[in-house]
Amino acid sequence: MSSFTPNQADDIAIATIRTLSVDVVGKANSGHPGAPLGLAPVAHVLFSRFLKANPKNSKWFNRDRFVLSNGHACALQYVLLHLLGYQLSLDDLKAFRQLGSKTPGIEVTTGPLGQGFANGVGLAIAQAHLAAVYNKDGFNLINNYTYVFAGDGCLMEGVASEAASLAGHLQLGNLIVIYDDNHISIDGDTAVAFTENVEQRFLAYGWQVLHVNDGDKDLAGISDAIAEARKDSSKPTIIRLRTTIGYGSKAQGTHGVHGSPLKADDIAALKTKFGFPPDQTFLVPQATYDFFAEFGKRGAALEAEWNSLLAAYGQKYPAEHAELTRRIAGKLPENWEKSLPVYKPTDAAQASRKLSEIVLTAIIPELPELLGGSADLTGSNLTKVKNSVDFQPPSTGLGTYAGTYIRYGVREHAMGAIANGLHAYGGIIPFVATFLNFISYASGAVRLSALSGHQVIWVATHDSIGLGEDGPTHQPVETAIALRATPNLAFWRPADGNETSAAYYIALQSKSTPSVLSLSRQNLPNLEGSHFEGAIRGGYVLHEEANEDLTIVSTGSEVSIAVEAAGKLKAEGIKTRVVSLPSWLTFDQQDQQYRLSVLRSGAPILSLEALSTYGWQKYSHEQYGLTGWGASGPYQKVYEKFGITGSNIAAVGRKVVDFYKQKGTPVVSPLVKAI
Amino acid sequence: MSSFTPNQADDIAIATIRTLSVDVVGKANSGHPGAPLGLAPVAHVLFSRFLKANPKNSKWFNRDRFVLSNGHACALQYVLLHLLGYQLSLDDLKAFRQLGSKTPGIEVTTGPLGQGFANGVGLAIAQAHLAAVYNKDGFNLINNYTYVFAGDGCLMEGVASEAASLAGHLQLGNLIVIYDDNHISIDGDTAVAFTENVEQRFLAYGWQVLHVNDGDKDLAGISDAIAEARKDSSKPTIIRLRTTIGYGSKAQGTHGVHGSPLKADDIAALKTKFGFPPDQTFLVPQATYDFFAEFGKRGAALEAEWNSLLAAYGQKYPAEHAELTRRIAGKLPENWEKSLPVYKPTDAAQASRKLSEIVLTAIIPELPELLGGSADLTGSNLTKVKNSVDFQPPSTGLGTYAGTYIRYGVREHAMGAIANGLHAYGGIIPFVATFLNFISYASGAVRLSALSGHQVIWVATHDSIGLGEDGPTHQPVETAIALRATPNLAFWRPADGNETSAAYYIALQSKSTPSVLSLSRQNLPNLEGSHFEGAIRGGYVLHEEANEDLTIVSTGSEVSIAVEAAGKLKAEGIKTRVVSLPSWLTFDQQDQQYRLSVLRSGAPILSLEALSTYGWQKYSHEQYGLTGWGASGPYQKVYEKFGITGSNIAAVGRKVVDFYKQKGTPVVSPLVKAI
Numbered sequence A, B: 001m002s003s004f005t006p007n008q009a010d011d012i013a014i015a016t017i018r019t020l021s022v023d024v025v026g027k028a029n030s031g032h033p034g035a036p037l038g039l040a041p042v043a044h045v046l047f048s049r050f051l052k053a054n055p056k057n058s059k060w061f062n063r064d065r066f067v068l069s070n071g072h073a074c075a076l077q078y079v080l081l082h083l084l085g086y087q088l089s090l091d092d093l094k095a096f097r098q099l100g101s102k103t104p105g106i107e108v109t110t111g112p113l114g115q116g117f118a119n120g121v122g123l124a125i126a127q128a129h130l131a132a133v134y135n136k137d138g139f140n141l142i143n144n145y146t147y148v149f150a151g152d153g154c155l156m157e158g159v160a161s162e163a164a165s166l167a168g169h170l171q172l173g174n175l176i177v178i179y180d181d182n183h184i185s186i187d188g189d190t191a192v193a194f195t196e197n198v199e200q201r202f203l204a205y206g207w208q209v210l211h212v213n214d215g216d217k218d219l220a221g222i223s224d225a226i227a228e229a230r231k232d233s234s235k236p237t238i239i240r241l242r243t244t245i246g247y248g249s250k251a252q253g254t255h256g257v258h259g260s261p262l263k264a265d266d267i268a269a270l271k272t273k274f275g276f277p278p279d280q281t282f283l284v285p286q287a288t289y290d291f292f293a294e295f296g297k298r299g300a301a302l303e304a305e306w307n308s309l310l311a312a313y314g315q316k317y318p319a320e321h322a323e324l325t326r327r328i329a330g331k332l333p334e335n336w337e338k339s340l341p342v343y344k345p346t347d348a349a350q351a352s353r354k355l356s357e358i359v360l361t362a363i364i365p366e367l368p369e370l371l372g373g374s375a376d377l378t379g380s381n382l383t384k385v386k387n388s389v390d391f392q393p394p395s396t397g398l399g400t401y402a403g404t405y406i407r408y409g410v411r412e413h414a415m416g417a418i419a420n421g422l423h424a425y426g427g428i429i430p431f432v433a434t435f436l437n438f439i440s441y442a443s444g445a446v447r448l449s450a451l452s453g454h455q456v457i458w459v460a461t462h463d464s465i466g467l468g469e470d471g472p473t474h475q476p477v478e479t480a481i482a483l484r485a486t487p488n489l490a491f492w493r494p495a496d497g498n499e500t501s502a503a504y505y506i507a508l509q510s511k512s513t514p515s516v517l518s519l520s521r522q523n524l525p526n527l528e529g530s531h532f533e534g535a536i537r538g539g540y541v542l543h544e545e546a547n548e549d550l551t552i553v554s555t556g557s558e559v560s561i562a563v564e565a566a567g568k569l570k571a572e573g574i575k576t577r578v579v580s581l582p583s584w585l586t587f588d589q590q591d592q593q594y595r596l597s598v599l600r601s602g603a604p605i606l607s608l609e610a611l612s613t614y615g616w617q618k619y620s621h622e623q624y625g626l627t628g629w630g631a632s633g634p635y636q637k638v639y640e641k642f643g644i645t646g647s648n649i650a651a652v653g654r655k656v657v658d659f660y661k662q663k664g665t666p667v668v669s670p671l672v673k674a675i
């Protein structure tokens, strides 16, 4: 028996979605009409029959999550949000793709292909995890589904393949992907490049695989497939939905309808075909509004019911209730920061990756919202603290869904995109780990993290030539500047224990900024003059001298080398300050007076970092670092080869001091600028 | 009947590979013994029974290509190269992972997981393509196989999934991947994260899938699988080879043997087990040398035979012979550059992506070595010139293997890694295309391209906020500085037609440097003062003024805005030079005198680019650009929003001039430095 009960408004509602999408793209004279026309029926069935959400409160915690991974189809989503009763007016639709246009009720930013698919896996992990932690008998508090629409492009991207393999392993039963199999991508028929058997591939990943052969008209088939997908709670589901791109357009079924507005005569013919007056735009029949009003009513009732359940839960499980509601609100517990370790210079030298492990060991008991993991480098990243449990399907015997440590496998890109989904869900602060150099594999996700304001913490170890023997293929050079130049991304390179605590402190306080903690493989001394209060400002004077001849500004593992150089110079009568600048983003947010007191005028400033010197010109007059690739060898020898030693930097410092003395003009801080 | 004829030296040869690998890692006190121990039998069978190569000439063109995608197993490859008679002595093996250690006979640099797999797909495409172009009846000149060893890590990476899907589509019959299925990755048993059915996945991609259940001992089974793989010329093959990681060690079968040297007692026990004296290191029995000497003899004879065939080919097909040998030698044809278009300021404004298409249209007939393609953005990147034929399996009816245009699908990362393989093969200059922003998806491959010196040309269109409506998810901000900071990578941002020709000219002359051509979606005027001779130096004075008050340095689509601003400033009596700096790398290679003549002392220099300002401090005193993300809207409005217009830049220029006048000290070029 079919799950589907037809409604007399179905056809007109679908036609409205289609015509409105075409008008939205047409008015903007820019956008993608093809996918909205093809996906209108499934969107209609999904939203009208299955999806639970409250348009009046788009943040209701147990709402179903919907992700449009083929984000170029966004006209579809905006149209739906309007029809469903979200805060998006017809006038807002008319401002599509214009400056300042609105986007409420969107779970994650998509567009770059494959990201939304992997975000969806993150959303589903979050649901499974929070359900395992907080649901109790009679309190099925967290049980939403995650629905993802994905196109051919998404499924061709490696990030989606990685995420799909992991999702299958994790048996994420509440994840349902609808694959818009329209045989078309920008280059034309998918026959030119994408002829794999997608169903067989997802079976290989361990997914439930369903299909609907006529996605253009078979509403009952669509409904049955979604119902079947929901029933199987032991596996994620992909529904291969055969659709016609641009359905209703004269060029339907071709890439001609993918990425450009339809022509006026085509729009008119399409509207006529769907029973709409050809000369009217942005027409929404009252029957359509009335039909979708039911969605809002249902959602409001569901939320009210859930709120009651949550209140009852609070009576019976006050501690869990307090913790869950705190997490939903995105608030850290009081005094959590008291658990951060503090160091004295006499404490033993340690690798900053180890210092990171010490922080994690201290804070994880305080912060249950931390959900960590590594891309198969756990023992190197030092991200799994003692007694932590793996996030695993219970059937594997390797952990539980309540576990807080995710084994991402060698899948950096998916890891980054999944972490974005974890944060988007709410109640979770994800941290993820790999070598700093391999964040580049995940650039697409990291960029979206920063753009969307996802609080994701990257534990990025082995952060320079200091990793030694693995050599140039593993030694970052350009990675740091790439991350520093990414807006709203905090790149931290702490020099010792106190600075590592500071980096975690700011990263955990920054609710809408991702952070990358760049950490050493090699041991670093705890420095005289390092302090938490300075480090949380992003930069501070580690070693002060009055009337200095030189300031060396440095980060991470090179700060102790700068200190050593300063000592040697001092012995020769060259007074040298040392500034530690662990986070440019954070330092740039300090007031001008403070910044100018740290990087002050009067003497030349020399930067030192075992990475590319690009970018350091902003904070220094002279730069010392790598001008090319690193080298393979024991790390001390590699540092020597590149002249990053106390004695060579002292020699470089002398040269700098002499040069500016000869120049004779006053030395002005590089921070003093006209614009 | 088995393909395998046992040899009495088989066991001792395999034992030598194993013990020598262990000694190499032990002496370095760093490295990965596990995979070499597990892969020794298959390596032995492959090299002794199948692989065609001449150790005395590692560049013989028709050699079989061997790629160790699980590059951490490189001790295995170095040991083999030594035993097979390549220029690698026992002393060289003792210098493993030390500064200056040698790596001859390696086809591609691997290590970052998944790259070698995709490089292998590129090598196989190159073979199929050159065979289709040059082989003739009786002249099977180019028919080598490409063998790839890959581990669990490689197969988890998205870049390998993308490449595998494309390889299946392309039916690359001469590609044979051996999957080291040892159930172990760094985090332990692959059961923690990688439980998909790999065989089924590759069947879904259209591969031939074989397996060998006892890769530790079943030499005949290994041989039969390779023989069967070679027989099927209609599909790529993956052989799932079940092995025991660290075979022979006390900790065999665990991740304990993956990435650290074996302990002394373990090494002694292992040697005893394999019949070697436990107290000797780097021992190679003469029987092993004698056995592998046959490999060298066979290879030398095969090359001699091939050289004769090539000579006979030259008699019968002199034109093809001349072209093929020219391509193998990596020489461009005489006077090819005469075909590059030249422009006058009166020529119509065009988008630089269109100017790129005009160049490609002009040079493709001159340069058959160009093998192009796009990641499903052909119509936007404008990379397919008229009448070009798709590189496709003939059975698809969509093209031929002689075709020069590859449909990569939405697979940027694989595209980049495949292009590295295409270039590594020889005789081919690959160009690939996507939006500039999505090069970030391929960062892992781009970095290796620059590190390994692969001449890959990226046609990177839609290179700024100038793409307009697609918005911040598609608008690069940090991408340019990330690429500019990558050593040995030439990032070009041409301002008009002449500069586009210059960018292609240098990119095509640079045999061991990848280039990224950053190109606009929007139209750009041909500029008064732009010239090829200046642009090929990476930077030049586009508009000169004596005793200037200001210099504006800019690139690409913003140069014409700088010119407009300079005109406005001139009208107010502020003399403004304009410098175009399309390629930092190329400009930095010019002599100091030239560079100082372009970016000279005497007046402030203001940089202008619709991207992050990071890095521009190296070339300018003041920087104007984006300080955050872009915005969605018609592109002119987006430029206005960010103040990148002639009139606003003129206002900024005035401010800069005033500031440095008030400062009162001489303005020194930012290129004048102490170090």
Ligand SMILES: [Ca+2]
Pocket: A151, A152, A153, A180, A181, A182, A183, A184, A185
């Ligand atoms: Ca499609």
Ligand SMILES: [Ca+2]
Pocket: B151, B152, B153, B180, B181, B182, B183, B184, B185
């Ligand atoms: Ca493995």
